[in-house]
Amino acid sequence: MSRELFKFKGGIHPPGHKEESSTRPIHAAPLPKKLVIPLRQHIGNPAKPLVDVGERVLKGQMIAAASGAISAAVHASSSGIVTAISEQPVPHISGLPDLCITIETDGRDEWIPHAPLDYQKMAAADLRLHLRDMGLAGLGGAVFPSAVKLDPGTAQTCPTLILNGGECEPWITCDDVLMRTHADEILQGTAIMRHLLGSTEILVGIEDNKPEAIAAMQVAAAKMDFAVEVIAVPSCYPGGGAKQMIETLTGKQVPTGKLSTDIGIQVFNVGTAHALARAVHHGEPLISRLVTVTGHVLRPQNFEVLIGTPMHLLITLAGDREGMSGVLMGGPMMGMPMPDLDVPVVKATNCILVKSDALFPPLPRALPCIRCTRCADACPAELQPQELFRFAKAGDFGRAQEYHLFDCIECGCCSYVCPSHIPLVDFYRYAKSEIWAHEKDKQAADLARERHEFRQFRQERDKAEKAEKLAAKAQAKRAELTAAPATSGHAATSEADAKKALIAAALARAQAKKSESVPLNTDNLSPDTQHEIAEIEARRAKILELARQPLESEEKT
Amino acid sequence: MPSPFIIDRSSVTQIMAWVLIALLPGIAIYVWLFGPGILVTLTLATVTALAAEAAMLKARGYPAKPFLTDLSAIVTAWLLALSLPSLAPWWLIITGTLFAIVVAKHLYGGLGQNIFNPAMVGYAVLIVSFPMQMTQWPGPLELTSLESSAVHLNLLQSAAVIFGSDVPKATLDAITMATPLDALRTGLHQQLTVDEVMTQPIFGHYGGVGFEWLAAAFLLGGLLLWALRIISWQVPLAFLAGIWLTAGFLHFFDAGRFGAPWFHLFSPSVMLCAFFIATDPVSGATTPRGKLVFGLGAGFLTIVIRTWGGFPDGVAFAILLMNVCVPLIDQYTQPRIYGGARKEPRA
Numbered sequence: 007m008s009r010e011l012f013k014f015k016g017g018i019h020p021p022g023h024k025e026e027s028s029t030r031p032i033h034a035a036p037l038p039k040k041l042v043i044p045l046r047q048h049i050g051n052p053a054k055p056l057v058d059v060g061e062r063v064l065k066g067q068m069i070a071a072a073s074g075a076i077s078a079a080v081h082a083s084s085s086g087i088v089t090a091i092s093e094q095p096v097p098h099i100s101g102l103p104d105l106c107i108t109i110e111t112d113g114r115d116e117w118i119p120h121a122p123l124d125y126q127k128m129a130a131a132d133l134r135l136h137l138r139d140m141g142l143a144g145l146g147g148a149v150f151p152s153a154v155k156l157d158p159g160t161a162q163t164c165p166t167l168i169l170n171g172g173e174c175e176p177w178i179t180c181d182d183v184l185m186r187t188h189a190d191e192i193l194q195g196t197a198i199m200r201h202l203l204g205s206t207e208i209l210v211g212i213e214d215n216k217p218e219a220i221a222a223m224q225v226a227a228a229k230m231d232f233a234v235e236v237i238a239v240p241s242c243y244p245g246g247g248a249k250q251m252i253e254t255l256t257g258k259q260v261p262t263g264k265l266s267t268d269i270g271i272q273v274f275n276v277g278t279a280h281a282l283a284r285a286v287h288h289g290e291p292l293i294s295r296l297v298t299v300t301g302h303v304l305r306p307q308n309f310e311v312l313i314g315t316p317m318h319l320l321i322t323l324a325g326d327r328e329g330m331s332g333v334l335m336g337g338p339m340m341g342m343p344m345p346d347l348d349v350p351v352v353k354a355t356n357c358i359l360v361k362s363d364a365l366f367p368p369l370p371r372a373l374p375c376i377r378c379t380r381c382a383d384a385c386p387a388e389l390q391p392q393e394l395f396r397f398a399k400a401g402d403f404g405r406a407q408e409y410h411l412f413d414c415i416e417c418g419c420c421s422y423v424c425p426s427h428i429p430l431v432d433f434y435r436y437a438k439s440e441i442w443a444h445e446k447d448k449q450a451a452d453l454a455r456e457r458h459e460f461r462q463f464r465q466e467r468d469k470a471e472k473a474e475k476l477a478a479k480a481q482a483k484r485a486e487l488t489a490a491p492a493t494s495g496h497a498a499t500s501e502a503d504a505k506k507a508l509i510a511a512a513l514a515r516a517q518a519k520k521s522e523s524v525p526l527n528t529d530n531l532s533p534d535t536q537h538e539i540a541e542i543e544a545r546r547a548k549i550l551e552l553a554r555q556p557l558e559s560e561e562k563t
Numbered sequence: 564m565p566s567p568f569i570i571d572r573s574s575v576t577q578i579m580a581w582v583l584i585a586l587l588p589g590i591a592i593y594v595w596l597f598g599p600g601i602l603v604t605l606t607l608a609t610v611t612a613l614a615a616e617a618a619m620l621k622a623r624g625y626p627a628k629p630f631l632t633d634l635s636a637i638v639t640a641w642l643l644a645l646s647l648p649s650l651a652p653w654w655l656i657i658t659g660t661l662f663a664i665v666v667a668k669h670l671y672g673g674l675g676q677n678i679f680n681p682a683m684v685g686y687a688v689l690i691v692s693f694p695m696q697m698t699q700w701p702g703p704l705e706l707t708s709l710e711s712s713a714v715h716l717n718l719l720q721s722a723a724v725i726f727g728s729d730v731p732k733a734t735l736d737a738i739t740m741a742t743p744l745d746a747l748r749t750g751l752h753q754q755l756t757v758d759e760v761m762t763q764p765i766f767g768h769y770g771g772v773g774f775e776w777l778a779a780a781f782l783l784g785g786l787l788l789w790a791l792r793i794i795s796w797q798v799p800l801a802f803l804a805g806i807w808l809t810a811g812f813l814h815f816f817d818a819g820r821f822g823a824p825w826f827h828l829f830s831p832s833v834m835l836c837a838f839f840i841a842t843d844p845v846s847g848a849t850t851p852r853g854k855l856v857f858g859l860g861a862g863f864l865t866i867v868i869r870t871w872g873g874f875p876d877g878v879a880f881a882i883l884l885m886n887v888c889v890p891l892i893d894q895y896t897q898p899r900i901y902g903g904a905r906k907e908p909r910a
Binding site for chain 1: 565566567568569570571573574575577578629630633635673674675676795844845847849850893897898899900901902903
């Protein structure tokens with residue numbers, strides 16, 4: 007099988023450190039006494055709790071339902087009693103606690119009734135809804151709800167389906183080990199994806215530093231009743247990023263601001279395909295995953311871990327050592343430091359990397375940028391990081407945006423190669439958050455101004471309506487009065503009354519004339535006002551659209 | 564501390580060290596052809612540069628160690644020293660180096676902030692202020708020993724000349740002579756044709772006798788830097804192409820009045836500039852297309868200044884002029900990004 011491969015621009019070759027954990031067999035982590043299951047484990051809306059404190063739940067029971075279009079359900083990873091629905095520390099870059107359901111496990115690990123599903127007989131929409139209720143989200147790290155990605159949308163089909171077994175981050179081996187041991191199930195999941203997306207071309211991209219995984223996947227692919235091409239791609243970080251994998255395999259680039267499905271390609275992590283097969287063929291929701299525990303531990307290895315298991319338990323299992331200097335979730339390039347080891351394993355936890363000063367020496371002092379452009383050579387987004395750095399540092403965020411700051415994927419290649427050891431990605435994150443904060447302020451100000459403008463408009467309108475009513479009333483009264491002298495004989499009083507009526511009539515005329523210039527009601531507006539309202543509405547629509555904008559559905563391994 | 568948590572082992576010090584190493588073949592040929600005087604010049608420039616750097620860092624409140632050990636001051640010192648006549652008086656070397664480090668580098672904000680190449684600023688100041696001393700190049704040993712009975716100066720004698728102890732003027736006259744570029748200039752001014760000038764003994768196969776070997780040595784060091792990916796191919800290639808195309812066009816137009824492109828290409832200053840000076844990342848263009856524009860422009864200007872300018876060589880001024888254009892070049896040569904359309908950002 008030879009296929010022309012394409013080289014994406016940039017990328018780096020950091021030491022792999024894969025053997026440490028990939029050579030040991032998978033172990034199932036024991037059932038912990040307490041499971042802490044966050045409601046926001048995926049991109050999109052957090053799930054809504056379905057259980058109450060004190061309730062007994064079974065393994066695989068849905069304890070929180072998907073809410074909204076982009077969301078996924080959350081399940082109990084084992085049987086037990088719900089002891090709390092409260093904010094707990096979670097593994098998130100913000101470091102802020104989030105709503106979690108805590109389950110005191112009873113040790114019986116009792117399953118809820120579950121059965122395989124004949125997916126081919128189901129309507130596609132029902133199947134997607136079912137997958138959403140099975141809690142499926144991308145396991146490569148981005149945890150985008152899979153059901154959403156399995157909808158080909160208006161295009162009806164997505165011709166190319168790519169299974170991403172790149173796993174380019176150093177140290178992480180959970181996908182490698184999964185492909186070695188569960189190749190058949192991964193491809194069964196792929197069959198379901200193919201069914202939903204109507205794909206005709208199925209490609210599996212695996213970095214060539216995983217020969218065993220490639221061999222296992224090739225054996226499994228030969229057994230399938232549809233063509234699956236297993237392709238070894240050159241090892242190069244971030245070659246496992248969805249966009250990079252697409253370019254390597256197809257030579258196509260996803261246009262900025264678009265999704266890969268716009269060019270007829272969808273990408274899933276191999277772990278997601280495996281979870282999909284478990285969900286459909288066994289009726290098991292996403293309640294566990296493979297986690298690499300590696301770095302500064304005695305026995306680096308992969309564990310099959312229930313979602314909600316505290317991380318410290320896994321580090322103890324792998325053999326904790328003296329001299330731990332921190333723990334990362336994910337790899338050393340894009341992982342995030344864990345503030346607290348009580349945080350639970352979530353759907354996004356592919357790796358727990360224990361740091362030591364020997365393995366991860368503190369970064370040296372940063373020197374000024376010498377504009378050597380090694381960062382530009384390494385940037386897979388093909389940006390000019392040295393310019394972005396200059397603008398971000400100077401606080402010139404407008405220029406940073408013009409130089410495509412938001413196309414930065416924060417892969418860390420620039421920081422890795424920088425001879426001045428500048429933490430470049432930090433500067434981009436800083437600039438992005440400043441811009442977001444600014445946008446938020448602007449939106450709030452826009453909203454306030456709109457409210458104010460509408461209030462002014464409403465007051466004017468009310469005033470005009472009132473004047474109109476008054477004028478009508480006066481007119482009626484005058485008509486009544488002019489008719490009166492003919493019928494009544496009280497000249498003196500009528501003269502005074504007539505005078506009054508004349509004054510009232512003059513006032514009314516003046517009032518009516520004045521009110522001609524302002525809109526009388528919302529059905530008959532002056533063009534200027536209509537234009538103004540249209541503008542306000544347009545701004546409104548824009549804000550609403552911003553709020554509704556779909557989140558990036560990129561998966562990264 | 565957020566991600567990434569690992570970095571490559573490269574450093575500014577390492578880059579600068581390789582630049583210095585890549586200059587060694589050129590220095591060796593220099594010593595072999597023109598005598599050991601250059602070693603004195605290099606040492607004097609290095610000491611001056613480090614002292615100036617340390618003083619400026621202290622004055623600006625920066626820690627001395629990380630910046631002194633980045634070796635950038637030494638690179639500046641060496642590039643300037645290699646541009647000066649090897650028997651230039653000590654005060655000339657010190658003045659040029661001080662100007663390069665204090666004014667061109669630190670007054671503009673230090674490492675990474677200087678918009679002009681410091682070594683070229685130092686050179687420009689000297690050639691404008693002291694044109695006489697800047698053109699007293701010792702001739703290649705093989706020529707000077709042919710022409711007179713002058714002894715070769717050893718290291719101590721060279722030092723003595725540089726530090727201004729009394730050297731008989733006759734000796735100095737015997738060992739210094741016009742550079743090939745000067746000879747060509749003077750010859751052309753005397754209404755000689757290029758071919759007539761080229762019959763003088765100072766001219767060799769392509770460039771000047773000896774000088775062409777020096778150029779080859781700089782080329783060799785430059786190729787090393789390219790092989791190590793410390794410099795990109797765009798700048799040297801575009802610069803040499805700019806020289807060759809401009810000189811070639813003029814030579815084709817009137818071979819009697821304009822030197823051959825090979826002659827220009829194989830002058831040491833051109834090779835030194837192509838690989839060590841125009842490639843200075845701080846003061847050069849950063850985008851791939853921008854580097855081509857920068858190199859081509861500098862090459863073109865070099866020949867224009869050599870041909871019609873008031874100074875014997877145009878490299879320094881060409882580089883400084885192109886340094887001024889860098890922000891503009893960079894802005895209008897922004898490359899296409901991943902998945903993006905080609906679009907220049909607004910000014």
